[in-house]
Amino acid sequence: xxxxxxxxxxxxxxxxxxxxxxxxxxxxxxxxxxxxxxxxxxxxxxxxxxxxxxxxxxxxxxxxxxxxxxxxxxxxxxxxxxxxxxxxxxxxxxxxxxxxxx
Numbered sequence: 001x002x003x004x005x006x007x008x009x010x011x012x013x014x015x016x017x018x019x020x021x022x023x024x025x026x027x028x029x030x031x032x033x034x035x036x037x038x039x040x041x042x043x044x045x046x047x048x049x050x051x052x053x054x055x056x057x058x059x060x061x062x063x064x065x066x067x068x069x070x071x072x073x074x075x076x077x078x079x080x081x082x083x084x085x086x087x088x089x090x091x092x093x094x095x096x097x098x099x100x101x102x
Contacts, residue, residue: 008085008089010054010057010058010059011058011059011060011081011082011085013054013058014054014055014057014058014060014061015058015060015082017051017054019041019043019047019051020051020054020055022041023037023041023048023051023052023055023061023072024055024060024061024074026040026041027061027072027073027074028074030073031071031072031073032071032072032073033069033070033071034048034049034052034069034070034071034072035069037052037072052070052072055072056072058078058082059075059077059078059081059082060074060075060078060079060082061073061074061075061078062074062075062078
């Protein structure tokens, strides 16, 4: 069973690579066929497939099959989840007591 930390780490893994950030930038304009991404980024099929798997595993990107081609798009739910995660992790918890050295 995957822990919530492992699941959350997938979001940050998706965002920590320049190529994946470039892919996300291209998907901002709408759904793209894998062939369009491959051509636009001048990237090999196996490398693109690796990056797309990480993006899809994070939930930030969704895919659908149409014939032999895979089409990718940004996931609204994945985006909302990533924003919520970052907000949660970076907002101080003032209700929790700190164990400061005395």
